[in-house]
Amino acid sequence: MRTLVFPMLFGCLLFKQCSMPTEAVSPESVRQKTEDGLRQYFPHVHAAVDPQRHAILALTCTANIGRSAIEKMAPMMQNDPDIGQLKTLRVWGPAIGAPTYKYLFLGFDEYAIGLDVDTWQVSVLQGERIIHGYQHMYAQTCELSSRSASTGD
Numbered sequence: 021m022r023t024l025v026f027p028m029l030f031g032c033l034l035f036k037q038c039s040m041p042t043e044a045v046s047p048e049s050v051r052q053k054t055e056d057g058l059r060q061y062f063p064h065v066h067a068a069v070d071p072q073r074h075a076i077l078a079l080t081c082t083a084n085i086g087r088s089a090i091e092k093m094a095p096m097m098q099n100d101p102d103i104g105q106l107k108t109l110r111v112w113g114p115a116i117g118a119p120t121y122k123y124l125f126l127g128f129d130e131y132a133i134g135l136d137v138d139t140w141q142v143s144v145l146q147g148e149r150i151i152h153g154y155q156h157m158y159a160q161t162c163e164l165s166s167r168s169a170s171t172g173d
Contacts, residue, residue: 045109045118047071054078057102058126066161071119076106077150079127081162087131087144094133094142097126106137125150129158 047069054067054076064081097103106121113120125145126133132150135142147154 045113045116047119050076050119050121053102064162069121071121074120074122075125076121076123077125077127077132079158079161081158083129085128090128090131090133091144093126094144097124097133097135097142098140103135107140110137127154127158130155 051067051069054069055065055078058065058067058078058080062078062080062082065078066081067076067078069076103124106124109118110120110122112118122137124135124137126135127147127150130147132145132147132154133142134145134150147158151157
């Protein structure tokens with residue numbers, strides 16, 4: 021596959037005669053694909069994409085998931101083929117003028133799993149290390165208190 025992509029990309033750059041589907045990797049498209057991919061595991065997920073910081077933050081909108089459970093989930097991010105596409109985008113994105121993402125964060129109420137796309141290393145971080153006011157933002161975005169009261173989650 022890569023052997024076919026490189027000559028095509030080189031030809032496009034050299035002759036500037038083909039249009040690459042950059043809308044497929046637009047921040048809105050990446051946000052939607054992130055939510056769609058995670059919804060089977062986290063039905064109330066909310067994602068945000070920040071091209072300037074090269075980061076994607078997906079809030080799982082779950083409550084009371086302990087650090088040990090999160091640590092067990094962390095290695096799964098490295099093996100997910102959809103997440104692997106971020107590596108490809110990181111390499112080829114600049115050539116087609118698409119934003120690239122160095123960081124993917126999967127957020128829980130207190131902690132987040134962080135994936136550095138360049139090194140492919142995962143770590144579990146306090147949410148506050150990602151964004152100041154993380155827990156408040158998480159609760160507000162996920163509307164945890166109202167959802168818990170109304171659905172029994």
